[in-house]
Amino acid sequence: EVQLVESGGGLVQPGRSLRLSCAASGFTFDDYAMHWVRQAPGKGLEWVSGISWNSGSIGYADSVKGRFTISRDNAKNSLYLQMNSLRAEDTALYYCAKGGFLEWLQNWFDPWGQGTLVTVSS
Amino acid sequence: DIQMTQSPSSLSASVGDRVTITCRASQGISNSLAWYQQKPGKAPKLLLYAASRLESGVPSRFSGSGSGTDYTLTISSLQPEDFATYYCQQYYSTPPMYTFGQGTKLEIK
Numbered sequence: 575e576v577q578l579v580e581s582g583g584g585l586v587q588p589g590r591s592l593r594l595s596c597a598a599s600g601f602t603f604d605d606y607a608m609h610w611v612r613q614a615p616g617k618g619l620e621w622v623s624g625i626s627w628n629s630g631s632i633g634y635a636d637s638v639k640g641r642f643t644i645s646r647d648n649a650k651n652s653l654y655l656q657m658n659s660l661r662a663e664d665t666a667l668y669y670c671a672k673g674g675f676l677e678w679l680q681n682w683f684d685p686w687g688q689g690t691l692v693t694v695s696s
Numbered sequence: 697d698i699q700m701t702q703s704p705s706s707l708s709a710s711v712g713d714r715v716t717i718t719c720r721a722s723q724g725i726s727n728s729l730a731w732y733q734q735k736p737g738k739a740p741k742l743l744l745y746a747a748s749r750l751e752s753g754v755p756s757r758f759s760g761s762g763s764g765t766d767y768t769l770t771i772s773s774l775q776p777e778d779f780a781t782y783y784c785q786q787y788y789s790t791p792p793m794y795t796f797g798q799g800t801k802l803e804i805k
Contacts, residue, residue: 618783618796618797618799620796621793621795624792624794633792633793635793636793678792679790679792680787681794682742684745686740
């Protein structure tokens with residue numbers, strides 16, 4: 575069974591940093607693209623970032639470009655999201671999601687982890 | 697960016713009803729569309745991809761159709777477990793900038 579387990583969320587002040595992790599199991603992690611998708615409280619879904627199987631290709635939503643960095647460690651079956659210069663509007667539940675075979679282009683997301691909550695507030 | 701507009705934003709229906717949710721893209725997306733179901737406190741679950749392909753394990757009462765800019769999700773006979781929020785997502789745009797519809801909340805009448 576494919577499992578994705580996020581961690582690293584919490585309460586952080588505006589301008590500070592946080593690093594999220596996603597531990598994957600139940601599939602050949604280094605065969606698949608991975609993504610981060612977030613959901614602000616009571617709101618809809620927003621794609622944040624995607625990464626190809628070998629980290630060779632990466633993309634970001636305009637709202638996080640230059641502040642967030644996605645990465646992966648295939649030896650550890652793990653996905654990461656380094657979030658810098660956090661803003662109140664980054665407050666959300668952050669999901670990691672499995673993408674398509676190898677590349678992060680033209681992906682749908684399946685499955686999703688249970689999410690980790692990031693709250694940006696002073 | 698490709699904008700996705702879902703309608704209605706909320707819908708009340710009864711068990712056994714046939715329900716249709718519409719998703720309109722701001723430009724043609726060549727069937728590059730997925731549908732998700734999200735229940736309160738849970739992660740989204742993939743229902744369909746490529747506009748009409750049913751994900752493994754998803755009941756056959758769910759179906760999808762459409763082309764160009766207009767797509768629909770149909771639930772042929774609502775079951776109690778179907779009351780949830782539904783999202784569409786396009787994966788056509790280049791460079792990739794995945795976008796979701798704003799969601800349709802399906803409630804019990």
